[in-house]
Amino acid sequence: MQFAMTEEQQMIVDTTRAFVEKELYPHEALVERTGHLPMELIREIQPKAIEAGLYAANMPEDVGGAGLDTLSWLLYEKELGRANYALHWTCVARPSNILLAGTEEQREQYLYPCIRGEKWDCLAMTEPGAGSDLRGMTASAKEDGGDFVLNGTKHFISHADIADFSIVFMATGEEETPRGKKKLITAFFVDKGTPGFSVRDGYRNVSHRGYTNAVLEFDNCRLPKSAVLGEVHKGFNVANDWLGATRLQVAATSLGRAERAFEHALAYSAERKQFGQQISKFQGVSFKLADMALEIKAANLLMQEAGWKFDQGTVTEADMSMAKLKATEVLAMVADEAIQIHGGMGLMDELPLERIWRDARVERIWEGTSEIQRHIISRDLLRPLGG
């Protein structure tokens, strides 16, 4: 067992941090103020990310990515996560790993252009009536003369407005199981502009300004069978096989922001004077710092262990849920306490703290709510006991 970063990992962290500070931080104020990330700005930053080897670095080397092991990838995610979400997701995109599940033809059409920065993907599962309970989805695809015809609505779909295509999960039938009827789900590639497929603006969101969500409508949208990703009725198998580490990605990006907020709080506490002394001299402040540092460290260890186990093939669902749950709850606590340590100044948008605090909120909801993570962890504990 070893806890130190390798030289290569340190280099990844340094390179990514330098990029984030030089290329992303200067544009945060604009995106936060306007709630919009202009395409011209994306096109200005994107080539620099490609040049720096940071774009699509989550992908294996043989398809043009950086070929990072999971732990190194999480360290890179953590650095990107320090910045405004819209900026880092769009300008330094990490295409979904699920694209690796495609056939060579599908890779040519979708995966490689995403890695080259020519296309963006989005992933659509959630519906107005089906969130945590994804099997409850009602949007469907019915076979018709060798094609599939899609109908229904998806909502909360991140960045679907700029995505060139969507990977959409649809109900394609039902099967009998010992616990009653279960929906069969299939994943499809749907290109923007396909007749019967429309994308409209979603909701305004308190977290991650400039990072949009959209509503996807399917109205007799006809797709050939070649649009199926993986096998028919096996959409969740493809998702489980290829989307495994997205909870760890949320943990990593959350910890990046928690560390940024903590650094501000630490520096301010040593600089700000009240009652003739630095506020860090008051135990009411310094104990907050100790708790923040402790919680950040605990969350980092959980994330790193899960990342390491992912590569050993020994990671469990509970490991990844623990990492996500802890990191997102730590972020919420640290963001709140960092504001407290700054007093009124913490709420002003001169500092990144008010937005880190707002942005923290969504992390406990998407990629499985905190309750769903606790459900996964507790099932893992109780299943062997038949509980």
Ligand SMILES: Cc1cc2nc3c(=O)[nH]c(=O)nc-3n(C[C@H](O)[C@H](O)[C@H](O)COP(=O)(O)OP(=O)(O)OC[C@H]3O[C@@H](n4cnc5c(N)ncnc54)[C@H](O)[C@@H]3O)c2cc1C
């Ligand atoms: C900004 C944003 C972007 C998103 N982007 C995407 C995207 O790109 N693609 C996509 O497919 N989805 C996306 N989502 C959807 C996200 O994954 C869901 O919001 C999330 O899974 C929760 O579903 P829900 O909002 O419908 O809440 P619900 O499932 O309705 O949950 C409501 C409450 O009930 C609780 N609950 C539900 N079931 C249980 C249970 N079994 N035990 C205990 N408590 C339970 C929940 O924890 C929660 O507190 C996004 C969401 C947001 C907010």
